[in-house]
Amino acid sequence: MKKIVTSSVFIIAFSAYALFQYFGSSHAAPADISTVANDPNNTVSNTPPMTSAPTESLNPGTKKGSSTTPAPSAKQQGQYADGTYTGSAADAYYGTVQVRASISAGRITDISFLQYPNDRSESLYISQQAMPILKSEAIQAQSANVDTVSGASDTSAAFRESLASALASAKA
Amino acid sequence: MKMTRDIMGMPVAVDIADTAASAAPFERVFDYLRYVDAVFSTYKKESEISLINAGVLNINDASSDMQEVFALAEEMKKRTEGYFDITRPDGSYDPSGLVKGWAIRNAKRILKELRYENFYIDIAGDIASSGSNNGKEWSVGIRSPFSSNDIVKVVYPRGRGIATSGTYIRGLHIYDPHAKKVVESPYVSLTVVGEDICEVDCFATAAFAMQEKALPWLDSLESFEAYGIAHNGVATMTRGFESYTNI
Numbered sequence: 001m002k003k004i005v006t007s008s009v010f011i012i013a014f015s016a017y018a019l020f021q022y023f024g025s026s027h028a029a030p031a032d033i034s035t036v037a038n039d040p041n042n043t044v045s046n047t048p049p050m051t052s053a054p055t056e057s058l059n060p061g062t063k064k065g066s067s068t069t070p071a072p073s074a075k076q077q078g079q080y081a082d083g084t085y086t087g088s089a090a091d092a093y094y095g096t097v098q099v100r101a102s103i104s105a106g107r108i109t110d111i112s113f114l115q116y117p118n119d120r121s122e123s124l125y126i127s128q129q130a131m132p133i134l135k136s137e138a139i140q141a142q143s144a145n146v147d148t149v150s151g152a153s154d155t156s157a158a159f160r161e162s163l164a165s166a167l168a169s170a171k172a
Numbered sequence: 173m174k175m176t177r178d179i180m181g182m183p184v185a186v187d188i189a190d191t192a193a194s195a196a197p198f199e200r201v202f203d204y205l206r207y208v209d210a211v212f213s214t215y216k217k218e219s220e221i222s223l224i225n226a227g228v229l230n231i232n233d234a235s236s237d238m239q240e241v242f243a244l245a246e247e248m249k250k251r252t253e254g255y256f257d258i259t260r261p262d263g264s265y266d267p268s269g270l271v272k273g274w275a276i277r278n279a280k281r282i283l284k285e286l287r288y289e290n291f292y293i294d295i296a297g298d299i300a301s302s303g304s305n306n307g308k309e310w311s312v313g314i315r316s317p318f319s320s321n322d323i324v325k326v327v328y329p330r331g332r333g334i335a336t337s338g339t340y341i342r343g344l345h346i347y348d349p350h351a352k353k354v355v356e357s358p359y360v361s362l363t364v365v366g367e368d369i370c371e372v373d374c375f376a377t378a379a380f381a382m383q384e385k386a387l388p389w390l391d392s393l394e395s396f397e398a399y400g401i402a403h404n405g406v407a408t409m410t411r412g413f414e415s416y417t418n419i
Contacts, residue, residue, distance in 0.1 A: 134387055136408045139401055141322035144313060147305060148185060149323065150297045150336040150363060151315020 082106070177202050180209040180272070182296040188283070189290040189305045197286050201279045201293065208275045211237060214266050225264040241267050241274060244370070251371075252378035254350065273335065273373030276300045280369070298335040300369040309419055317361040317401055324407070325363075325399060327416045333369025337362045337376040338401075357383050361401040364390060365416050372396070 082104055174187040175198040184205060186198050211220045220238050223229040231242055245258045245267055258267045272295055279293045280300040290303030292310050301310045309330060313323030317338050327334060338361035357380050364376040375396060379386035390398040391410040401407045 134391060134408050134410060135414075136406055139316065139324040139405050139407050141316060141319070141324060142313075142326065144311070144323055144326045146311040146313035146323060146326055147187065148292060148294045148299060148310075149313045149315050150299055150327075150334050151313075151317070151320070151338065151361065 173198075175202075177205075179205045180213070180275075180295070182272070183294075184296075185292075185294040186279075187292050187294075187305075188288055189303070190288050193288065193291075197283055197288055200282055200286065204279055204282060205275055205295075208237075208271060208278075211235065212241070212267060212271045214268060221265065221267065241270060244274060245270050248371075248374040248378075252375060255378035255381045256374050269377055270370070270374060272296070272298060273333075273370035276333070276373075277368060277370040298333075298369060298373050299329070300333045301329045302331055314361070314363050314399060318405065324401070325417060327363070327365065327399075328419060329365055329416060332365055332367055332416075333372040334363065334365045335369065335373040335376045336364075337380050357381070357386075358402050359386060359400045360403055362386060363399045364396060365398070365413070366396040 173193050174185060175195075176183060176185045178184065179202060184202065186201050188197060210216065213219045214221055214225070216222060220229065220234055224231060224234060224238070231239065234242075242258075242265075245256075248256045248270060249258075256269070258265050258270060260266055276293050276295055276298060277300065280302060283291055283293070284302070288302075290305065292299055292301040297315070299312055301312075304310060309328040312327045312329055312334050314325040314327060314336065316322035316324045338359075359380065362376050362379050364372045364379070366372040366375070375390065375393070376398075379390055379398070379400075382389055387398060387400050387408045387410060390396055397410045397413040397416060399407055399409045399413055
């Protein structure tokens with residue numbers, strides 16, 4: 001859960017930055033930039049460590065999921081060294097996310113997904129959504145009168161049998 | 173009135189709350205289940221499924237029920253991302269994991285056609301429900317996977333189906349068709365609630381092979397809710413599950 005959040009934050013940050021750079025270059029809005037820079041909610045500390053050398057891996061897993069939106073910082077262009085950066089493969093729970101960012105003239109010019117959990121449709125379906133936080137609880141025996149019971153013990157033999165046959169096909 | 177039988181090697185219970193119920197509707201259901209067993213039992217050499225597996229009968233020449241089950245198996249395979257499959261490693265078919273839920277579904281239809289509204293049909297803990305029990309909701313206990321005498325949750329399916337896949341065997345090894353290796357499910361009990369008992373049963377079985385993804389996958393499906401119990405006694409539930417635990 002946390003991993004996909006952190007991965008998402010990372011990806012969103014990258015995308016936001018790329019968009020920002022794109023619009024920033026085509027529309028040149030310095031007033032907006034200064035507004036962003038003065039906004040205390042837009043911290044620069046959470047932006048990806050792009051100042052590192054091109055050979056160094058970016059690790060989305062080290063970022064905190066609770067960070068404020070890492071909006072494009074208002075730092076001057078050229079803080080990133082040119083080159084192509086490959087992020088480390090991050091376990092996003094439904095699969096692995098790995099991106100590659102190209103920096104040119106100090107700006108992100110391209111982000112490509114080297115790995116993305118879309119090999120199966122359910123993975124894609126889930127990866128397109130915010131991951132739900134599912135409620136957990138410690139089970140407790142209850143003294144309740146019920147009409148009937150659904151459970152493992154009656155079915156374990158049948159379960160194993162049907163499951164073995166149901167799932168064994170993949171060996172074929 | 174409740175009647176029980178042992179059919180298909182499994183305990184079958186039918187409880188009809190409608191005052192008009194006689195023995196006849198129960199016998200209709202039991203007879204139907206015996207027919208299903210005769211056609212689909214892989215233990216009976218003369219069953220239709222055995223003839224298909226022996227290469228004596230072509231699926232295209234089989235009964236309409238057999239063809240329906242094979243079509244349903246194909247549909248379930250697709251809807252469970254390939255995790256539910258009736259094909260054995262040797263290429264033969266064992267649809268028994270599907271037939272139980274399908275038979276319960278059809279038994280419910282039989283009682284509905286006979287104009288019964290308030291009943292449940294329970295085959296080895298997989299249950300189809302309809303209506304209520306003399307004004308009270310039918311109640312289903314989820315059995316503790318650690319202690320067969322204990323119930324850990326009470327569920328009111330309100331006319332829906334409920335099925336539990338589970339095992340006492342700790343560390344059950346299952347084959348993950350996507351990873352192509354044997355894996356261990358973190359769950360020892362997976363209960364699914366949904367409109368159709370046949371789907372519910374298949375999804376509960378398939379979700380087991382999905383390991384940690386079982387609950388997120390079930391949560392992502394509309395109109396299915398689930399309660400999974402892990403080895404450590406911690407249960408995880410889908411977001412809508414609790415709506416079935418309150419009267």
